[in-house]
Amino acid sequence: MAHSVQRTDSAVSANIGNGNVLLLSKSFNSIHGLLLQLASLMDNNFRGLTDGSMKDQILGLLLEVLSRCSWLGCTKLCSCPVVITSYLRVLDLMLDVARTGKSRHTEVIQALLLELSSQCLSNTVSTQYAFHDPTLIELKQQATESFLSCVGLSKKNDETNDEDVQLQILGEPTSEMPREDYSLHKVHKEIMSCLTGPSYDVRITVLKRILWLTKSIRHGDVENILHQWAGVNLQPALMERLFVEEHPKCLYYNLKIIFSWNMKFPFNNEEDSSTLLSLWDRLVHLNSTMSHAKTREIVLCCMGMCMKLFTKLSGGGVSMNCLKTSEISASYVQINEGNRLSDAMLRVNLFVTLVKNQSEPSESVNARRAAAEAIVASGLLEEANYVASSVSNMSSPSEFDEGRIKEKCMEANVFAFISLYTCKILDLWFVCIQLLEDEDAYLRQKLAKDIQKIIAKGSANTFCDDSTPLQVDRVIELSLDYLTSLFGHWQKYIEFLLRIVLDTGNTLNSCGDLVRQIFDKEIDNHHEEKLLICQICCSNIQKLLHSKCQMEAGAKTKLFLQNWRETFLNQLTSLTGGYLEKEGKNNWIGGIGNHKDVFISVYAVLLGLYALTQSGSLEQLEDNRAIYLQEFSNLEGFITPFLKNPLISNLYALVKLSHERFRSSDKPEDQVGSSGSSFDPYFLIR
Structure with a gap:
């Protein structure tokens, strides 16, 4: 050679x-x-x-x-x-x-x-x-x-993806180069010259190298010249470039570096909050104007990062500041505090809306992964542990219009804001529970590990510890149990659980082609996970309706139960009647109730109705009892073809037994009947 x-x-x-x-x-x-x-x-x-x-x-x-x-x-x-x-x-x-x-x-x-x-x-x-x-x-x-x-960063292999990069950081640069030629000023000057140059290829090259650098740096790394440069200049340089860079791929790497860096080294408390606000505004603008898919995904992750930084800079979250304000202002928000709070709620509301949209099954797997990463990065899941004691049934978030937060902030009670903030946190928890049954194995497993850590920390290891990763279905169960332990006293939380069950029943269109759906590979086939979530939700609903705080609510809880029983009964009647009208002439082997999608929908709604009728002391209001019981009697004409499925049949028998108690509330329970009493409707969680 x-x-x-x-x-x-x-x-x-x-x-x-x-x-x-x-x-x-x-x-x-x-x-x-x-x-x-x-x-x-x-x-x-x-x-x-x-x-x-x-x-x-x-x-x-x-x-x-x-x-x-x-x-x-x-x-x-x-x-x-x-x-x-x-x-x-x-x-x-x-x-x-x-x-x-x-x-x-x-x-x-x-x-x-x-x-x-x-x-x-x-x-x-x-x-x-x-x-x-x-x-x-x-x-x-x-x-x-x-x-x-x-100057300290060399790439071993060409980049294949963001997860498979190899780094070599020099441990002792002083032994390889004279200090005067290895100055921090010179490194900064050359890197900034590359970052601000007209050539996209040069900018993308240096951005990729900086990304590899941020992934390699750990707390306490100061011996390398690039570590020193990053600690002083990285954040200001990238923030400056973020507002002038126009190339989508350069923006993507710029945001990815900001996200990676701030997950390790977040904004200092001393740093001006206006910097964070300007970053948020820029992210909102990019989200509304950017069409590049990967850039939009990292924008959402950075918005999650901002949520966490907002919480940190506000000194412990929205709720804690609200409570401090309420003590001074007799439970009403002062003008300046009201503006601050309404702005915070608008940001939280926007973030939750974007996450919900990007976590839909119709979105790409990368979009759903980004949604999960953004939720975990936001730190809002951990906020559940802090706001739980602040919510009460005295005020409901539905009492004011979310779309008019800015207008209503001066007149709304502070506890109503806390309720809305808590609803947004619960929205994110239930989006995570939805993603835990995602078809992508990597997404499910990574999210399950992250949620397990949050539950372990929030419950002081009462529910679990994070030393050994748990199965995904176990994490789903722990998530709902953890939330129930925090919000079981709040009626709005029971509504969240009921809506999950109702939404599961609404996932299947009774007017669709059931034969085609059996073979449709595009349909989410995680039937067991869906049914597991429904059973956990209904089991928790049943326990909460027997709890002391709900029993003490009296007439308010009775009205709550009446409305939801009617909702579930109407949904069940519509569901079974729709199938009967379209498929009544078809002879399904084993009965139409054995179709996998039909079974999930019917069983879910029927199980919700069962959970709502298990509290013997919370009876239907007298003036509507007869009408409701007559509507339930009419259900039998629609549901009969579905009863060839033994699970549906046994559960329906239990629901009928519960309604017999309504008709014969003066009779002892053992005289009402015992049909199907040996069947356990929560067979997946026992």
Whole structure:
């Protein structure tokens, strides 16, 4: 290998007297070919040489030869960008090999490469050309990579995806380069020159390297020059670029770095909150104008990050500040505090709306993953532990219009705001529960680990610890149990559970083609998870309706139960009647109730009705009892074809038994009947 370079050196000589360069023999094309061959040998053959002493000897010979023709890597002396690029590439590979083998030549190679790459960046990055020259762009990219490699960050492999990058951070830069040539000021100047340059290729190159840097940095890393630069300059530099950068891919990497960095090193409390507010406004703008899918996904993640920072800067969340204000202002929000609170609620409302939309099954898997990551990053799930004691049945979030938060903030009771804020937190919890049954295994497993940690921390390990990852279905059950322990006293939470059950019953269109749906691979087939969630919800509803706080609510709870029983009965009648009208002439094997999608819908709504009728002391209001019981009697004419499914049949028998208690409330319970009494409607969670 050294002999090949020696021939190149003897064939091409240079006389650099008075700044003039004289090429005696070979053309640039030949030089370029030789450098390409040398780079290939370095990367594919020489790198794997096992004899360390021989490898170090060859590096020394190469360095001696290449140093004599270093003009090939100098933009002032060589007029061919392709040759300069290839020369820098060879030195870059030599430096990588030397570092791997801890060669004694590492410092000299690094010094030469740093000098040449710095010259290239200084002479080319700021230059505007009247025509597009791809060779100059390649030179800028290589010079950028070489410079960053010299100052501490080198890429082992080409990027495959954001998860599979390998880093090499120099542990002791002072032993490889004189401190005066390794200054923080010089590093900052060159990086900013690349970030602000006109070439997209250069900007994207340095952004990718910075992203790899942020993923590698840990707390306490100060020994490397890039670590020092990042700690002082990274956040301000990227925030500045965020407002002027227009290329979608550069914006994507810029935001990804901001997100990755702030997840490790969040904004300082001393930092002006206006910086965070301006970042939020920029993210809202990008979300409404950006069509690039990956950029929109990372925008949502950064909005989640902002939610967490808002909570931190406000000193413990919206609810805690509300309560402090209420003590001073007799439960009414003062003008300044009301404006602050309404602005906070508008931000939370927007974030929750975007997350809900992006977590829909119709969205791409990457969009759903980003939604899950944004929720966890927001820290709003943890807020449930702080707001639970602040909500009460005295005020409901439905008492004022969410769309008029700004207008109503001066007149609304502070506890109504807390209720709305809590509803948004519960919305995010139930979006997570929905995503825990997602078809993407990676999403389910990662989200389950994150939620398990939140539950363990919020419950002081009462429900679980985070030492051993749990099965996803167990995390689903723990999530609902955890929320029930926090919000079981709040009637609005029972409504959340009831809506989950009702929505499961509404997932199937009774007017659709049931035969086609059996074979439709686009339909979510996680039937067991859906049924598990329904059973957990209904089990919790049943327990809460027997709880002391709900029993003490009296007439208010009776009215609540009446309205929801009617809702479920109407849904069940509509569901079964719709199937009967369309499919009544078809002879389904085993009955229509054995169709998997029909079963889930009918069983879910029937189970909800069962849970609502298990409290014997909470009877139907007298004036509507007869009408309701007559409507329930009419249900039998619709549901009979579905009763060939034993699960539906047994559950229906239990629901009938409960309604018999309404008709015969004066009779002892053992005289009402015992049909289906041995059946456990919660068979998946026992």
